Amino acid sequence: MESQSSFASLLRLMRYARGYRRRVMLASASSIINKLFDIAPEILIGIAIDVVVNKDTSFVASFGFDTPQQQILALAVLTFFIWAGESLFQYFYLVLWRNLAQDLQADMRLNAYVHMQKQSMSFFEDSSTGDLVAILNDDVNQLERFLDGGANEIIQVFVSVIAVGAVFFYLSPIIAVLAFSPIPLIIWGAFFFLHRASPLYAEVRRRVGVLSGRLQNNIGGIATIKSFTAEQIEASRLQADSSAYADSNRRAIAVSSAFIPVIRMAVLAGFLCTFVLGGIKTLDGELGVGAYGVLVFLTQRLLWPLTSLAQTIDLFERAMASTRRILGLLDTPVDIRDDGNLKRPDKANGTVCFDDVSFRYNGNGAGVDGFSIQVPGGTTLALVGATGSGKSTLIKLLLRFYSPRSGGISLDGIAIDQLPLSDLRGAIGFVSQEPFLFEGSIRENIAYGDPRADESAIILAAKQAEAWEFIEKLVDGLDTPVGERGIKLSGGQRQRLALARALLKDPQLLVLDEATSAVDNETEAAIQRSLRSIAQGRTVIMIAHRLSTVVHAEQIVVLADGKIVEQGDHQSLLAAKGHYHSQWLVQTGRAA
Secondary structure, three states: OHHHHHHHHHHHHHHHOHHHHHHHHHHHHHHHHHHHHHHHHHHHHHHHHHHHHHHHHOOHHHHOOOOHHHHHHHHHHHHHHHHHHHHHHHHHHHHHHHHHHHHHHHHHHHHHHHHHHOOOHHHHHHOOHHHHHHHHHHHHHHHHHHHHHHHHHHHHHHHHHHHHHHHHHHHOHHHHHHHHOHHHHHHHHHHHHHHHHHHHHHHHHHHHHHHHHHHHHHHHOHHHHHHOOOHHHHHHHHHHHHHHHHHHHHHHHHHHHHHHHHHHHHHHHHHHHHHHHHHHHHHOOOOOHHHHHHHHHHHHHHHHHHHHHHHHHHHHHHHHHHHHHHHHHHHOOOOOOOOOOOOOOOOOOOOEEEEEEEEEOOOOOOEEEEEEEEEOOOOEEEEEEOOOOOHHHHHHHHOOOOOOOEEEEEEOOEEHHHOOHHHHHHOEEEEOOOOOOOOOEHHHHHHHHOOOOOHHHHHHHHHHOOOHHHHHHOOOHHHOEOOHHHOOOOHHHHHHHHHHHHHHOOOOEEEEEOOOOOOOHHHHHHHHHHHHHHOOOOEEEEEOOOHHHOOOOOEEEEEEOOEEEEEEOHHHHHHHOOHHHHHHHHHOOOOO
16 A cells, blocks of 8 residues: 555654654654643633632632632643743754754755765666756655654644543543544544555656756757757747646645545534533533533644644655655665775786676667777777777776676776775776866866865866966956856867866876867867877877877777777778778878
8 A cells, every 4th residue: 555655664764864863752752742731721721710610619729729819820820831831842843853854854865865976877877867856856855844844743643632532531531432533534534645645646756857857958958959949849848747747736636635624524523522512511510611611622622733634644745755765766776886995006007908898788789799908007098989889888887887797807907896986986087078067167177186286286287188278368267167067168178177177186097088079170289299298107098089189099999889890009000901091091081
């Protein structure tokens, strides 16, 4: 049953939050004490009525208060302290629950994000970015909203039933049975609502992810949308997703809204039982006037808050639907394990060895088969070939974004899966074909390679990447904001900053995936000159479509369909008159 899954989710959440157990207990105790104080004034009203009616023979008179005036004054003093206590513990439970909600949601968001970061790239390729953002943001916020108010409401309803029930059975067991008769119907209605609402709210959460993904994709692709004048098309698609989200919410609301009228009629039945039967017993002298007043007032105090149970359960169910998604993300196994415990030798030179490496992507079947090569430390390996031939796959395997299906990769004689990921990736400076810049300044983006670097090191890296010339011309220089994803810079400028970021890291192994694809010929030539200097004493693995950028590489490997078809240096490959030679003639304009 879905209701069972909701309670199972609550138990999982409680296990997850066991570090907050003491704070949960304090917040719950404050809610309980506040509710007990909240019930007391209704009892005092009945006692006050008893004083007015019975005077010297009233219940309060038995405590030594001789006159009705003294009795009323004593009740007034007691009422003051009860109201003060109620206000004090209301403050306590508000502060405790709300701070608990803030801290728990912050921890869950951080833990989910950290766990997500550990996933392999295949996880991100199979997941919707919008859905992940919705889990980390909106789902966590749903849980926060429940802890802010819903948890307290559930505890206080439970306390009301116990405390008021005890008073009822003390004063009149018969009326207690009749007044409490609607409660089973209310509880049944609550479970029925949970059973009906759980799949509806699961669909609501799914629609939130779809809608979030649509918005994120459209904002990221706004230039493409504008260039194809597709604004109306995308607005229509967004309207469809938004309408689907609204429809799923409407179905959930229809169930929750139907619950409230049923509860109100059940409350009315319980109240009428107390009102009529209690009145008759009072007229017959079987029940005191004060006791009758207590029962009438407590009936409302007991049953009327149950009308808000639907909203509370609605909040609970939304929170549990979100909790399932959050904990589902946290339970996703990590297939790239970071359990290596070996260290690279002190005199490591960056030797890389691919030994019969095979890997294929799920779905499209692209990848590499039986790839073997050794790259001596301090040398340059160039990987060339058509799109989809497996060049970038080898880089992703080297960085352990994926694990090979067979074969192995080693760095300085140590299998890369035996190295801690921080050691492996710390030794590699990576510049991708589509460099990503973070929102912030140019300085912050270059310093991402080494946050401890001083300004002189940042400037040197910028000069090595041929980026300093354009940075100097900017009004704010290094402090110029780049915009989200570097949108304020050109493609070539972004790529040069990405190269500077990698160089600031001073890596033993420099990996360049089409690092000069977005720069003009003059800048490319300058970067190539710089790279020849940078490559001294450093291993370089580069992917290139422009063969002019790899002519100085000690090894050039030509790939086709994931396999090596040619291998050698520039001159030997030209002399072989194979794939490389044909491509060289095309790019130099000498092909027939």
